[in-house]
Amino acid sequence: MRTRNLTGNTAAVMPPPPTTERPRVKRNTKMDVCGLSVWYGDKQALHSVSMDITENEVTALIGPSGCGKSTFLRCLNRMNDLVQGVRIEGEVEFDHENIYAPEVDVVELRSHIGMVFQKPNPFPKSIYDNIAYAPRILGQVRKRTEMDDLVERSLKRAGLWDEVRDRLDAPGLSLSGGQQQRLCIARAIAVNPSVLLMDEPCSALDPVATATVEQLIDELKENYTIVIVTHNLQQAARVAGYTAFFHLGEIIEFADTDSLFTHPREKKTEDYITGRYG
Amino acid sequence: MEKVGLEKHTSKQFDADLEDVRELVLAMGGLVEQQIADAVRALISGESALGEDVVNGDTEVNRMEVEIDEHCTRILARRAPQAGDLRLVMAVAKTITDLERIGDEAEKIGRMATLLATQERPKSAFRQIELLGRHVREMLRDALDAFARLDSDAAIRIAQADAEVDREYEGVVRQCITYMMEDPRTIRHMLDVLWAVKALERIGDHSKNIGEYVVYFVEGKDVRHIGVEAMEQEVSRSSRSR
Numbered sequence: 342m343r344t345r346n347l348t349g350n351t352a353a354v355m356p357p358p359p360t361t362e363r364p365r366v367k368r369n370t371k372m373d374v375c376g377l378s379v380w381y382g383d384k385q386a387l388h389s390v391s392m393d394i395t396e397n398e399v400t401a402l403i404g405p406s407g408c409g410k411s412t413f414l415r416c417l418n419r420m421n422d423l424v425q426g427v428r429i430e431g432e433v434e435f436d437h438e439n440i441y442a443p444e445v446d447v448v449e450l451r452s453h454i455g456m457v458f459q460k461p462n463p464f465p466k467s468i469y470d471n472i473a474y475a476p477r478i479l480g481q482v483r484k485r486t487e488m489d490d491l492v493e494r495s496l497k498r499a500g501l502w503d504e505v506r507d508r509l510d511a512p513g514l515s516l517s518g519g520q521q522q523r524l525c526i527a528r529a530i531a532v533n534p535s536v537l538l539m540d541e542p543c544s545a546l547d548p549v550a551t552a553t554v555e556q557l558i559d560e561l562k563e564n565y566t567i568v569i570v571t572h573n574l575q576q577a578a579r580v581a582g583y584t585a586f587f588h589l590g591e592i593i594e595f596a597d598t599d600s601l602f603t604h605p606r607e608k609k610t611e612d613y614i615t616g617r618y619g
Numbered sequence: 620m621e622k623v624g625l626e627k628h629t630s631k632q633f634d635a636d637l638e639d640v641r642e643l644v645l646a647m648g649g650l651v652e653q654q655i656a657d658a659v660r661a662l663i664s665g666e667s668a669l670g671e672d673v674v675n676g677d678t679e680v681n682r683m684e685v686e687i688d689e690h691c692t693r694i695l696a697r698r699a700p701q702a703g704d705l706r707l708v709m710a711v712a713k714t715i716t717d718l719e720r721i722g723d724e725a726e727k728i729g730r731m732a733t734l735l736a737t738q739e740r741p742k743s744a745f746r747q748i749e750l751l752g753r754h755v756r757e758m759l760r761d762a763l764d765a766f767a768r769l770d771s772d773a774a775i776r777i778a779q780a781d782a783e784v785d786r787e788y789e790g791v792v793r794q795c796i797t798y799m800m801e802d803p804r805t806i807r808h809m810l811d812v813l814w815a816v817k818a819l820e821r822i823g824d825h826s827k828n829i830g831e832y833v834v835y836f837v838e839g840k841d842v843r844h845i846g847v848e849a850m851e852q853e854v855s856r857s858s859r860s861r
Contacts, residue, residue: 575699602701604839614701616628 371396371536371566372417377431379412379421386412388590389431394536399558399567401581401598403574405613408587410570414538417568418454419447435536452479455529459541461521463513463528468505471513471524472496472531479532491531499527500557519550526557530565537561539569543576555580574614578602586610633698637707640690641767644711644718647683648763651718652756654680654725655822659752661732662815663745670736673729680722687715703836710836714766717825717832721759724818724825731815738808747791748816754784755822762829771837771854774830778847784823791816 372394379387387409394400394417402410415421416433419440433440440450452475463471472492476482482491492509496502501523505516513524522542529537539558543551558567558580571577577584578598585595586609594601594610605611628634654676661669691712694700700708758780765773795809795816834842834850838857842850 574701578701603705605702611702612627615704616630616633 369396370394371436372568373432373434373437374413374417375432375434377413377416377429377433379409379416379430380428381424382426386590387416390590390592391431392585392592392595394566394568395583396566397562397564398582399562399569399580401577401584402568402570402587403572403577403584403613404587404593406572409590410585410587411540412590413587414540414568414570417536417538418451418456419445420456422447448479452532453534454536454538455532455534456538456540457522457525457529457542460545461518461525463516463521463524465512465514467510468496468513468516468524469509471528475528475532481532495527495531496524498530498561499523500553500560501527517550519546519553522546522550522554523557526554526561530561534565536566536568539567541570541572544572551576574602586613588613633704636690636694636698637704640687640694640711641707643683643687643690644714645763645767647680647687647715647718648759648766650676650683651680651721651725652759652763654722654729655752655756655759658725658728658732659749659756659819662728662735663749665732665736667733667736670729670732674726674733676729677722677726680719684715684719684722687711703839706836706839710766710832713832714829717828721822721825724822727818728815731811731818735808735811745812747787747794748812748819751784751787751791751816751819754780754787755819755826758784758823758826759829762826762833765830765833766836769833769837771834771857774834774842775847775851775854777830778827778850781823781827782847784820788816788820788823 370393374390374392374394376389376391377387378385378389390409390413392413402413404410412421416429417435417440421427421429429441435450435454438445440454464474466474469492472495473482473488476488476491482488493502493506496505501520504520505511505524513521516524522545526537526542543554546554555576558569561567562582569577569581581598583595584598584601586593586601586605586607588609594605594607596606601610602614605614611617626634626638654673657669657676658673660666661673691708694708698704758777761773761777761780764770765777792813795813799806799809828843831841831843831850834840834854838854840853840857842853845853
């Protein structure tokens with residue numbers, strides 16, 4: 342296995358990590374993570390983790406706080422590059438290209454692999470401009486009529502159009518929490534990504550807004566590959582086709598959701614999902 | 620896969636909820652077992668009062684089924700159990716249905732006992748009933764023990780015992796037919812006896828089902844409708860992997 346000091350830091354190149362058994366799932370692989378290790382300073386957050394992410398499926402990452410699931414998620418579109426003192430090893434392939442290769446344009450990469458965060462974070466701009474901002478600066482859309490179409494299409498896909506069509510000039514922040522989160526999802530899909538990363542997208546939402554977002558996730562998987570970090574086990578059970586259980590920076594078990602929640606192979610998984618952890 | 624247990628949840632109340640439901644199932648099982656014993660004794664010895672007790676006792680069996688069902692629903696709604704916990708609740712919900720049916724079969728036999736109490740009884744046929752009754756009661760006790768001890772191997776023994784009970788049942792049927800041919804006046808009586816042994820044979824089937832739910836709970840494997848040999852393979856494979 343090749344290893345490379347991916348962030349270009351001057352730290353010594355580490356010896357190749359031990360080969361780990363790779364959890365494999367069938368169907369098309371959209372992203373392929375191989376031997377991924379992450380250090381924040383001296384602290385290792387991920388220990389040579391490998392995983393396939395299936396196209397047009399929802400993959401959920403579960404595990405206790407500090408288990409490395411968010412770190413893993415952030416490696417998938419190089420969000421961790423922004424963290425001071427981070428060192429990343431291993432490979433993350435997106436459509437068979439290593440996203441950590443030196444020639445990769447990170448901004449372009451993130452237009453293919455979008456992200457939705459825990460707390461809705463619309464820009465302090467109008468609903469319309471929240472959607473239009475990225476396509477405009479990326480130069481994807483130039484004409485006003487095309488932009489109108491894109492805004493409408495994105496909001497429709499995010500299930501928000503009917504609620505905001507009459508007030509597109511209103512500030513994004515004037516919407517309710519659930520609406521704001523769907524606005525952020527609409528914003529993420531406006532640049533036509535193929536993968537959506539979601540970091541606890543419903544943890545700040547009430548049950549009704551959560552149900553709406555989950556329904557949306559269900560519809561979005563037709564066109565997008567979704568990776569979702571969630572603390573809500575029931576949410577993973579409801580929305581995900583595959584679920585990975587992280588513990589202390591390793592993947593303990595990765596399986597289809599039905600198996601993982603009815604007869605997990607590993608004792609640690611069983612203990613965690615049945616509430617016997619700790 | 621790891622062996623399941625009921626304890627050590629972070630929530631002690633969850634431990635208690637599961638333990639409660641498990642104890643209720645065992646209590647219901649004990650009651651049903653007693654119903655079978657009484658029903659068979661009433662039939663053999665012609666104690667019509669005991670037969671009536673069995674018929675009345677079925678009300679309690681039914682009540683327990685409803686109570687445990689409510690417990691299961693509450694656990695599903697409030698705890699959203701996963702993995703081994705989920706399998707326990709599913710296994711319990713199915714087990715009590717079979718226990719309730721066993722209760723119904725015992726009730727039938729009790730009713731029959733009251734009906735036949737005054738009539739003359741051919742000894743050999745009743746010996747067979749006694750034997751069959753003892754066997755199915757042992758099967759049920761094994762199934763309940765397996766449930767209490769989380770013993771999936773026992774399910775295989777129970778399935779084997781069920782095959783034996785089916786053979787014994789065929790034997791009794793043949794014997795009854797012989798009586799009926801020899802003396803057509805016994806037909807009415809023999810038909811009642813046949814109903815009773817059919818009820819016992821069904822109890823064997825229900826006990827076997829309970830054994831299968833134990834395998835599902837303990838191993839996470841569905842071994843229904845696959846035959847004894849395949850069941851043996853499934854269970855031994857998972858005990859090797861432990």
